[in-house]
Amino acid sequence: MTSTVSKAARRLRSISCTFNPSFRFSTMSTKPIMLYTAGTPNGRKVSILLEELKAAYGLEYEWQKIDLSKNEQKEPWFIALNPNGRIPAIVDRARDNFAVFETGSILLYLQQYYDKEGRFSFDPVKQPNENSEVLQWMFWTNAGLWTSIAGHFLNAAPENIPYAQKRYIDETRRLFGVMEIRLKDHEWLVGDKISIADINAYTWTAGHKRCGVDSIDEWPGLKKWLDRIAARETVKVGSLVP
Numbered sequence: 001m002t003s004t005v006s007k008a009a010r011r012l013r014s015i016s017c018t019f020n021p022s023f024r025f026s027t028m029s030t031k032p033i034m035l036y037t038a039g040t041p042n043g044r045k046v047s048i049l050l051e052e053l054k055a056a057y058g059l060e061y062e063w064q065k066i067d068l069s070k071n072e073q074k075e076p077w078f079i080a081l082n083p084n085g086r087i088p089a090i091v092d093r094a095r096d097n098f099a100v101f102e103t104g105s106i107l108l109y110l111q112q113y114y115d116k117e118g119r120f121s122f123d124p125v126k127q128p129n130e131n132s133e134v135l136q137w138m139f140w141t142n143a144g145l146w147t148s149i150a151g152h153f154l155n156a157a158p159e160n161i162p163y164a165q166k167r168y169i170d171e172t173r174r175l176f177g178v179m180e181i182r183l184k185d186h187e188w189l190v191g192d193k194i195s196i197a198d199i200n201a202y203t204w205t206a207g208h209k210r211c212g213v214d215s216i217d218e219w220p221g222l223k224k225w226l227d228r229i230a231a232r233e234t235v236k237v238g239s240l241v242p
Ligand SMILES: N[C@@H](CCC(=O)N[C@@H](CS)C(=O)NCC(=O)O)C(=O)O
Pocket: 040, 041, 042, 043, 068, 073, 085, 086, 087, 088, 101, 102, 103, 104, 142
């Protein structure tokens, strides 16, 4: 246990993470991907996929922490990258500093350009059904996996609003039930391997305790899926960013 965590921490320290405003638009680095992020489920979806791509293909990336408490994500230089003013965003230095925002779009972009062997995705021509299922689960997750709303009303709202807490805990439990329908007899959301659909849904599901669902024993397929993903070294390292 200790050795796994320290191995992950050692690998993490090898990634550049110094916050330096003059570095924001730096194109001097040879690492293709620059990730602007914070330690949240949305940010970690991307750092987890980047760690997977690093392990699979040697893709190098750097990350820079955006301090949400100082509203750095609303500063003009960041709005130029992401008009939505939220983390995460990436800049692809290898493609003329092309910027991408929205987690679903970022995962799909990284898959398109950096998952050449389809290790985390399915070929739209040769495996059209699996490819469609990846998109189905990704759209479902990004449009509907609102565990964060339960977390907001439980941990961050300035008022105690029992109606809102119950409504979104109930919804979180319903959504876990939807995942269980698929995961009770499947190892992964799509096909026979971990894909960007799993990575996209994982971080929001892994934080279930903060969202008012202490135990997930009643969804055994979901529980095993979470454990399977959490056990990956890449996921351990990606979950420590920043
Ligand atoms: N739909 C966006 C959501 C991004 C998002 O909500 N990011 C949060 C952190 S998890 C954020 O930046 N919050 C700060 C803010 O709203 O200003 C995505 O999938 O990328």
